[in-house]
Amino acid sequence: MVSTIKHYVSVASCWARLAVQRQLEYPLFLFSWLLMIPIQYFSGIWMLKIIVDRFQALNGWDFPQLTFLYGLGLISHGIFVVFFINTWSIDHMVINGGFDRLLLRPMNVFFQLVASYVNFIGLIDCIPGVIIFLYGADIAGFDWTLANIGKLILVLIGGILIRAALFTSLGTIAFWTKRNGSMVGFALTMLERATMYPLSMYPYFLQALFTFIIPIGFISFYPAAEFLNADSGGLDLPLSFALWTPLVGVICFLIAGGIFKFGMRNYESAGS
Template sequence: MNLYLKYLSIQFRSQLQYRASFWLLTLGQFFIPFSVFAGLYLLFDRFGQLQSWSFFEVALIFGVIHMAFSVSECFARGFDAFSSLIVRGDFDRLLVRPRSMALQVLGSQFEFTRFGRMLQSAVVLAWAIANLPIDWSFAKAVTLLLMIACGVLIFTGIYMLFATMCFWTVQGLEVANVFTDGGREMAQYPLNIYGRWVKMFFTFVIPFGCVNYLPMLYILGRTSGPSIGYMAMPLAGALFMLPCLLIWRIGVRHYRSVGS
């Protein structure tokens, strides 16, 4: 952790060298997602509800998934931009250092301007919570935090999977955006509005439904069975990271250097 915090400090100070640019980009990241949220607001303003879901219930789902995405985009940017390390041959330098490859790639790049997107997500989250009659308890508060934390792990795992593909393709694949940006757009709505195959895929393959929709049913008091199962659902995000880490290690072992 000391090494990781040093990476954070170095990257943060380097990005603050151009303060005006940094703060303008952060401000832009705060306002850009509002266009998406405005679309959500206008949808409910026109139709009132979405399959029995009210505006503030969907806003709570929106806030959780966008918070998870912005945190992952900020702190896992090294995997998202991993192809540049392969193209420039910089990954060879990482291999000779006596530290974890995953840690070094995580520390290679951070996007602190994404703090603006995090703040916007926090505002939506707080607004939704303030307008919902939720009977809060310690268990529900922990469940909400687990939803955000494990959502971060899912997005990070996806970045890691497509970074691993760069060992064979060299350049990054734009198809990754289907699962990161596309997954975010899909998961900002309740999962039950989609078709069966979508619900199955985003529950058992990429478990966005387990970190957003299913535990949200428990928080909103929409469940009829034992609560413990819904509370534990976000942990599927942690389980999703295990095969991602395994595939990453396989990719590292098969890396053959760029040569010179």
């Protein structure tokens, strides 16, 4: 067991180093990313401010709380993009036979899929996320106690796992359909809408969907509601939401792993 973990850690760190080297081969690409990503997210938060200022608070959530919520969602998105970006390209790998090589190596295929590319450019996604979150935490009066920081870390881990599970499950569909590129875009839009705005402003049906079926409400909405004592839309669970998020994350991730494994059996490789 210990030696297996050591083996996987050693391979993952080697891959991470190679991934950084590969990305540094194209510095201009890095630069363009550095320019575009902050613009995208800061304009997002600006829109929120306009909406709240001109109209009204969203279901009892005022601008500071919304900023906190948005920032929390962005950070987990940013970290997800660093470690799990390859889950976005499962369908390409199905079509062009990219899993062949992974299957030829004596390691877990899903591990190889994920670990083989650490997208450290994704850290750029985290910068605006952290800034927006810290700003939101400040104006919303987030209490920086040790317990809260611990909870925050658990929530981030859980949120990342929920995102990874979602994209893995969607990508796995490609083992049957062969092509599902638009699914990634669809899921990204869905995630943005459900993590950046309070879930409680949606109709009951959507709230239930994003809580029990595709539990993306746990990524940022429920924990933020608890941290800030804001309206959680009536969902009441024992213990704190901050503990439910990592639990939901781990469960979703395990289920997604199972789905992926099942899908692999259907893998048909590519010609030649």
